[in-house]
Amino acid sequence: MEFTPTQKRAALWIAFALLAVFLLRALGPVITPFAIAAVLAYVLTPLVDRLCEMAGGKFPRWLAAAVVELLLFVVLALLVLLVVPVLYKELPLMREQLPGMFDKLDAWARPWLRELGIYVALDLASLKAQAVGWLNANYSDAVSSLFSSLRLGGSVAAVVIFNLILTPVALYYLLLDWDKVTHRVLELVPPRARPGVDSFTHEADAVLGQYLRGQLLVMVTMAVYYSTGLALFGLDLALPIGVFTGLAMFVPYVGFGIGLILALLAGFLQFASAKALVMVAVVYGSGQVVEGFFLTPRLVGERIGLHPLAVIFALLAFAQLFGFVGVLVALPASAVLLVAIRRLRAGYMGSNLYQG
Template sequence: MAQLTPSEPSEVYRWPVAIALAAVICVALYLLQPILSPFVLGGLIAYLGDPLVDRLESRGVGRTLGVAVVFLLFSAIITLAIIFALPMLLHQLDALISKVPEIYRWLTQDALPWLQQRLAIPERRLPQVDWSGQLADNWQSVGKFTAQSLKRITGSGANLLLSLANLALVPVVAFYLMRDWNLLLDKALGIIPLSWQQRTSELAGEADEVVGAFLRGQFLVMCALGAIYSAGLWLVGLQLAMLLGLIAGLSSIVPYLGFMVGIVASLIAAYAQFNDWTMLLWVVLVFGVGQAVESMLLTPILVGDRIGLHPVAVIFVLMAGAQVAGFVGVVLALPVGAVIMVFLRHALQQYRSSELYGGD
C-alpha cells in the first residue's frame, strides 16, 4: 500500500479547512449583522478612497496626510450636499405628498377610463379615497413624518446612544481602514497557504477590478445621470425635478431601470402639473439625452464591460442581500456578487478544460 508523503495530507485537508473557515465567516457575519453597519459603511468609504490616497502617496505625500486630505474631501462633499441639496429635496418631497390626491384623481377619472375605452376593457373604477383623512392620519408633510421618526428614535435613551455611537464609528473606521488598507491586505494574503498565494493574488486583483468598476464607476454613473435628469427636468419647468432625477439616478444601479422608472414617473408628474401633452415630449427628450450620454460616454468610460453581472442577477443579489441581512446585506450584495462571479468564471474555465467535461 502506497504511503502518503508529508506534503500530501496538507494538500488533502486544505480545501476542507478553507471551506469550513468560509462557512464560519458567513455564520459570524450573519449573527453579527446588527452591529456591522458602521464597519460596512466605513469599509466602503475606505475602499472608495484608497485609490486617491495611493495616488497622493505616489506623488510623495505621506500616507496619513493623504488619508486626511481624502477624508476632508469626502466630508466637504457630504456637507455641501446636506446644506444645499437636502432642503430642496425635502421641499420637493413635501410637494409630491401634496400632489398625491391630484395624481390619484387624474388616474381614476382620466387615465384609466381612456385606457378602458381604447382597449375595450369593461369599465371598472378605482375606489374613492379620502386623501385628506389618510394623509392627516399618516404623514401629512415631510416635517410631520420627520418629527414622528425622530420621536420614535429618541424615545429610548439607549437607542439614541446606540445610534449616535454607530454614526460616530463610521468616520473612525473609515479613517483607520483607509490608512492601513494595503497593510491589512498584505497580512490577509500572508495567512493563505504559500502554494495558493500567487493564484489568490491574481483572483483578488481581478475581483478588485470588477468591484472597483462597479462601486466607483457605477456610482459616478448614477450621480451623473441624477444630475443630468434633474437639470433637464428643471429646465422643462417640472416642480419635482430634483426628486425625480434622484430617483432615476439611484434606480440606474440596475441597467435601464433608472430610465424606465424615471421617465414614467416624470411623465405622470409633468401631465399632472401642466395638463398639456406637448410638455411630455420635452420630458421624453430629457431622458433620451440622458440615456444617449450614458450609453455612449458614461458607461463605456467609467464602467466598461468589467462587471459581468446580468441585470436580472443584479436585482436578485440586491433582494437576496436585503432578505438575509437587511441594510448591511444590500450594501454588500453587489460587491460580493461580483466577486463570486469572478470565481465562478474561473471555475467554469477549469471545468471546461478538465477531462470530466471533454473526456470520454
Template sequence: MNIDYRWYWAAGLLGLVLLVYLLQPILSPFLIGMLLAYLGDPLVDRLERKGISRVWGVSLVFALATFLLILMLLILVPLLGSQIVTLKDQVPAMIDWFNNTALPWVQSTLRISLSDFQLADVRETLKDNLGQTGGLLSAILAQATRSTMALLTWVANLVMIPVVGFYLLRDWDQIIVRCRELLPRHREPLVVKLVGECDEVLGAFIRGQLLVMLALGVIYSLGLWLVGLELALLIGMLAGLASIVPYLGFFVGISAALIAAIFQFGDLFHLVAVVAVFGIGQIIESTLLTPLLVGDRIGLHPVAVIFAILAGGQLFGFVGILLALPVAAVVMVLLRHVYQQYKASAAYDRTLLESAQAETDEAASEAREE
C-alpha cells in the same frame, strides 16, 4: 497523512456566514467604513505618489468628503423637502384624473369593465403618507431617542463610520499585504489573480457606476429645471439613484417626468422637452460618462445586481444590502473561473480525454520497449 484542507475552508466559510448573521446589528458601521476606505484608496495612493504622506493623504480625502457631504445636505435637504410638499399636493389630483378620466376612456374604448378598479383609498393613503414625509428627519430622531440606550447606539454607530473608515484607509495597503502573506504559497498566484478580477469588477461597478449615477442625477435635475418642471430635483435624483441598474434610471425618470409634465403643463412642447432631456442624458452617458468613468472593464449584469440586492436584504437586512455587490462580484468571478476550467476539461471536450489517453498509452508503450 494527507489532509484535505477543503473541509477546513468550507467550515471557515460557514462560520463566517453564521458570524455575519449573528453580528449583523453591529456590522453596519464597519461595512460602511470599509466601503469608504475601498472607494478612497485610489485617491490616497495618487496623493502618496505626489509625495504626500499616507496619514496626510487620508486626512485630506476625509476633509474633502466631509465638506462635500455637508454642502450637499445643506443644499439638497431643503430643496427636496419643498418638492415633496409639492408632490403631496399633486398626487391626489393625478389619481383623481386617472380614476375619473383615464379609466372611463379605457372602458369606452376597449369595452371592458373596470368598476372595481377605484383609487380613492389609494389616494387617501398616499396623501396621508406623503404628508408625513416632510417630517422624516423628526421621525428618525424620535425613533432613535425613544430610549437612552437606543440614542447612544445610534450616535455611536454614526460616529464610528468615519473613525473606522479613517483607520482602514490609513492601513489599507498594509492589510492587503498581511492578507496576501496568509495565503497558501502554492495557491497565491491563482488567489491574487481572482482577487484582482474581483477588484476590477467592483471598481468598475462601485467606483464607476456611483459616479455615473451622481452625474446623471445632476444632468437630469438641471435639464428638467431648465424645462420648468416643479419636481425637477426630486425626479432627477430618483432617476440618478435608479441608474445603479443600467437603463432603469432612464425608464423610471422619463416616466415620472412625463406624468409630472402632463399635469403641470399639459402641452406637447414640454413633453418633447422632457424626452429631449433624457435623450441627451443617455447620449452623454453612453459616449462620455461610461467610457470615462467605467471604461471597458466588465461589470455586474443588471439582473445580477437586482437579485444580489434583493437576496442580501432578505437574508441579512441592511447588512446584506451592503454585502450584496461584493459577494456577487466574487461569485461571478469564481463562476467564470469554473466555466473556463470546465471548457478546458475532458468533461466538456471528449477529444481532450482521448488525447490524454493516447499520450499515456504512447508513454507506456515506449517504457515497455525500453
C-alpha cells in the same frame, strides 16, 4: 472512499466560506460599520496615495486621509441637500394643490370609467379630506411621535447613532493603515498558496477598478442626461432631481426609483396635468434605454461580465443576507465572486473529473 488533497482543500474552503457567511449574518449589526468603512477605504485609498505623493512625497498620510474623508462627507452632504429643497418646496405645494388635483381626478375618472362599463363608487371627497387633514396636521405632533418612537426603540436609535460615529472613525484608521491591514491579512495565507491568492487578488482588484470607473462614468452621464431632459420640459427642480437620480444610481434600481417618484411628484405639482406623465415617461423611459442598453453594458457590464439576470439575483440575494448594506456591495462583491467562479470553472474543465 478516500478524498484527494485537492478535494480536501476544496471542502475546507467551502466550509470556511459557509462559516464566514454564518458569522456575517450573526454579527451583522456589529460588522456593518466596519464593512461600510472597508468598502469606502478600498475605493478612496488610491486618492489618499495620490495625495501622499504630492510635494515630493512629503504630504503626511494622516493629513491625506483626513482631507479625503472630509471630501467624502462634503459630497454626501451635497447629495442630501439636493433632496431636501425638493421636499421643502413640494410639501407645501402638495398641501395647496391636492384638493384641486382630487377634483380633476374625479372629473376625469368617472366619465372614463362609465365609458368602459365600470361603475365604481369612489369616495374622493373623503380621501381629499383625509389627505388634506394629514398634510395640515400639527408638525409638533409628528415630532413628539418621533421622539416617542425613539424612546420605545431606544436600542435601535442607539445602534444607528453608534454606527454613524463608528463608521467615520473606522474609515479614517483604515485609510491610514490600509497597506498594513491588507499585508497582515495576506500574511495568514500559507506560503505555498500565496501565488494563487496573489493572482486572484490582482485579477479581482482589476475587475473592481473597472467596475468603479465604469459606474462613475454612468452616474455622471445620466445625471447630466436627466437634468437636461427635465429642464427641456420646463421643470423648475430639474437640476436637483436630475443630479440626484444620476448619482443615486450607484444603488441599482433604488436610486432610479426614488428619482422617478420625485420627478413625477414635482411634475404633477408644477404642471397639474398629463404633461407630468409625458415628461417622466419620455425622460426616464429613454434614460433607462440609454443606460440599460448602451452605457451600462459597455462601461460596466462588459467589464465585469455580469448578465442582467445575474445583477438582479445578486441584488436580491445580498439584500436578503445583509440588508441595505448588501444592496450597496452586491455588484462589487458579485464581481469578485465572478472571478472565483471563473477560476473554479477553469480548474474543473481541466481536471480528470471533467475529462473522464
